Amino acid sequence: MKGVAMIFAVVLAVVYLAATPGDAISCGDMQSSLSPCLGYLTGGGEPSESCCGGVRSVAGSLQSSQDRQTACNCLKSAASSYNVQPEIASNLAGKCGVNVGMTVSPTMDCSQVS
Template sequence: MKGFGVMLLVVLAVVSVAGVPGEAISCGDVQGSLYPCLGYLTSGGDPSSQCCSGVSSLSNSLQSQQDRQTACYCIKSAASSYSVRPDAAANLPGRCGVSVGYSISPGVDCSK
């Protein structure tokens, strides 16, 4: 029964991160996608395959300028809460083979 509870939580997490097509992205979506990257972002090393999968999924879900701006604000907020290394954050998309089209840094202006 314990295994069923864990599996249910995993399924709910995946469904909540996937979101509904056409629905605006939320900070919960962004954080859920990037949570597997937390170790890499705070300590360095190599990003895990789960991390890169989340980065790729997040990148693919950013369909509008509003989605990209929301994700940017969410990432900046989370980065300050978790003491993310700026070099790790800047290198993450490239390390995962994902192009985001802009630089990732603490000073990035999310409104642009």
């Protein structure tokens, strides 16, 4: 769960700093967009282009603080389902060419996301 929380924090940071105009995204849509990243997050190597496309898609879909808080909670709720390696997850944004520009934590309080 800790590892998935880390991926959530990384994706949330990407969303916070690199959001572009788009429609709001549901938890199901977000999970679908990020599903190509699972192999990378659990085993390492390099994220696929479809994974990075999913990261960019999610980032572009979350515009408001409420959107980002919702995304935070969606990803945290999925955290217990996967064996994500936190050290690999923390590199996802950079591997996809997105500058996170902030420290992320697997214990992030979603209500504090702005």
